[in-house]
Amino acid sequence: MVIPAENIVAAFQGSQITVFAISKTPSEAQVFLEALEQGLGGIVLKVEDSTADYFDRRNEYNNILSLTKATITQVHISGMGDRVCVDLCSLMRPGEGLLVGSFARGLFLVHSECLESNYIASRPFRVNARGPVHAYVAIPGGRTCYLSELNTGKEVIVVNQNGNQRTAIVGHVKIETRPLILVEAKEAENGTLYSALLQNAETVALICPSQGSEFPKKAIPVTSLKVGDEILLKIQGGARHTGIEIQEFIVEK
Numbered sequence: 001m002v003i004p005a006e007n008i009v010a011a012f013q014g015s016q017i018t019v020f021a022i023s024k025t026p027s028e029a030q031v032f033l034e035a036l037e038q039g040l041g042g043i044v045l046k047v048e049d050s051t052a053d054y055f056d057r058r059n060e061y062n063n064i065l066s067l068t069k070a071t072i073t074q075v076h077i078s079g080m081g082d083r084v085c086v087d088l089c090s091l092m093r094p095g096e097g098l099l100v101g102s103f104a105r106g107l108f109l110v111h112s113e114c115l116e117s118n119y120i121a122s123r124p125f126r127v128n129a130r131g132p133v134h135a136y137v138a139i140p141g142g143r144t145c146y147l148s149e150l151n152t153g154k155e156v157i158v159v160n161q162n163g164n165q166r167t168a169i170v171g172h173v174k175i176e177t178r179p180l181i182l183v184e185a186k187e188a189e190n191g192t193l194y195s196a197l198l199q200n201a202e203t204v205a206l207i208c209p210s211q212g213s214e215f216p217k218k219a220i221p222v223t224s225l226k227v228g229d230e231i232l233l234k235i236q237g238g239a240r241h242t243g244i245e246i247q248e249f250i251v252e253k
Helices: 002-012 026-037 053-061
Strands: 020-023 042-045 068-088 096-103 106-113 123-127 136-139 143-146 155-160 165-187 193-199 205-207 219-221 230-235
Touching: 002 026, 020 026, 026 042, 068 155, 068 193, 096 193, 106 136, 106 165, 106 193, 136 155, 165 230, 205 230
Parallel strands: 020 042
Antiparallel strands: 068 123, 068 165, 068 230, 096 106, 096 136, 096 155, 106 123, 106 205, 106 230, 136 143, 155 165, 165 193, 205 219
């Protein structure tokens, strides 16, 4: 039904007519709602169970993620470790990246490799998650998984510095031994410390808060990070069971 859906979208694009399609499954509805990026006007879903995960995720992406400004308190070269590099089936734009962290309670917004560099060609499909295998990464549904659990076809959440989010499909993951750097940051309101281990490389960068200027800084490479720099975090509950946030007593350090 992919090409028929695209034909319908093309035929009625720009008109005042709203076209609905009848669908029997969430996956079929997804085809209609994403055809030619625009999709049809709506879906009549003929299923017994109306609580479809796909529609829950579509509603989720209309919400702006709350990102918190934090100040760098320590940058420390840590040694070697197995880091994860993630290539997506989508192109990233400046200011976008993945939420990654050593602890689920505080995820750092790590920039994509879309910016020009003197060292390597721009790869806008690549997200410099570059965290070690134990690190958490944000995925749809308010969940997390380990970076080492990502594989071809899995979905992740791409977030920009304003909190806008969208889904991207993982196309390729590679794990290689690389030098690591420990980054710690303090959240201003309650002084809580958060940390992340990342690859120590010029192409790995953390996203900055939006400054509102004409040419705002998008990200700071970890090789240039210094105490006092400001970056963005996603702060949330730390207790997790198979990536799902739960309420329990937990101490992580």
